[in-house]
Amino acid sequence: MTTADRYATFAAREARGVSPAYERLSEAVSRDDELLARIDTLPPAKRQPNLLFAVVRLLGGPVTDPVAFRGYALANWPAVEAELRVRATQTNESGRCAVLLPVLAALPGPLALLEVGASAGLNLYPDRYAYRYGDHPLGTGEPVLDCAISGTAPPARRPEVVWRAGLDLNPLDVTDPADVAWLDALIWPEHGHRRERLRAAAAVAAADPPLLVRGDLVDDLPALAARAPGDATLVVFHTSVLYQVPPPRREAFAEVVRGLPGHWIANEDPDVLRYPALPEQPPGGFHNVLALDGQPLAWTRGHGQAVTWFGSAN
Structure with missing residues (x-):
């Protein structure tokens, strides 16, 4: 191209x-x-x-x-x-937690979350954010993540998270004004609501910073995963990250993550992480595919604004 x-x-x-x-x-x-x-x-x-x-x-x-x-x-x-x-595109859109939540809430807890391509780690707090799935609120506080959901019921609870860590080639620090300025610059011009959401999510992360490790998603993932507590369910996840990774490294990453204990949640472009026999995308723009352990479950909008479930019931 x-x-x-x-x-x-x-x-x-x-x-x-x-x-x-x-x-x-x-x-x-x-x-x-x-x-x-x-x-x-x-x-x-x-x-x-x-x-x-x-x-x-x-x-x-x-x-x-x-x-x-x-x-x-x-x-x-x-x-x-x-x-x-x-620079690299390190859009840290906490709104994506809304499309991850139906999967996270269904896994046996407590959870140990490990995000690949974590940026500043704002997606490591699905248990701390509030949600609104149409007319169904969940949780209190800020930010409130709005998400249209179809094909499955809205999640009824937030997960219990006892450990959270992120892996990134260049981790960002929400207490550093220069890093926050870059996160703000990555938000598209008309999206004032996303800027407000960034500020609220950054406040959550700054109050209880996650473990962020500088490293490669293939070479350094096993060592970081080994630091997760043994009595928690390890969940390795990533959202809109693998398009920045050359195809051979994507394949190597998939092989590594499949060999880890726990679960793997991917939320990626269907041209980047391919699955056979996907249903037709919903109308209304570009969608990612949400998958658990290699099994595609839903179409999701890029900033977490909608999830359309097509997989087996969670």
Whole structure:
């Protein structure tokens, strides 16, 4: 796939109906030979649309008007390129806990959670957040995670979590203003509710920080998993992470995680982690596949706003 195709696909598949600003930017970049030539000087993993847009946001540039964006990116390309080379998309969307919860709540507790690609670890607190599945509230406090659910009943409880740890090549610290600024920059322009949710989730994590370990998802996963308490159910999970991992390493990771005790929850793009004979995606935009121990269970929206169950009842 060319870089132009990558930006056009992002506009049509991920941004449409979710972020009009990013849809416009992606379409414009896909037709801009000068910008594309600059982007193509970067390693493939650094050419992502949402990474470029987040870097420009972080630097204070415009991301709602394609003409202004183009002018800023070209005029400030050395600074933009420098940030692109050291940054990665580490969107830490706590809203994804709402689509994980139906699986987590059904597992035998207490749970020891280990997130791969944890960023700042905000998805390690499904037991601390409140939820609203349509007309069904669950828990109290902030943030409140709204999620449309169909095909299964809303979860009736939150799990008991006794250990939480994250593995990431570059863990972020919610008590560091620079790291929080990057997390904020990764949120799409129109999504004020997600910024409020970030602040509330960051406060939860800062009050009881998780164990975050710098490491590789294949080489360092077994050692971290071995630190989980033996009397808890180990749950290794990840959401929208494996697209950043080359295919051979994805396969190596799957082999490692299948060899661990406990359970494996994946919430990934169906083109990245493939399953046979999936049902048709629901309408309304891009969906991930939620799976438990390699068994696909549901379609989920990228920021946790909806889950459509199709697997066996939990």
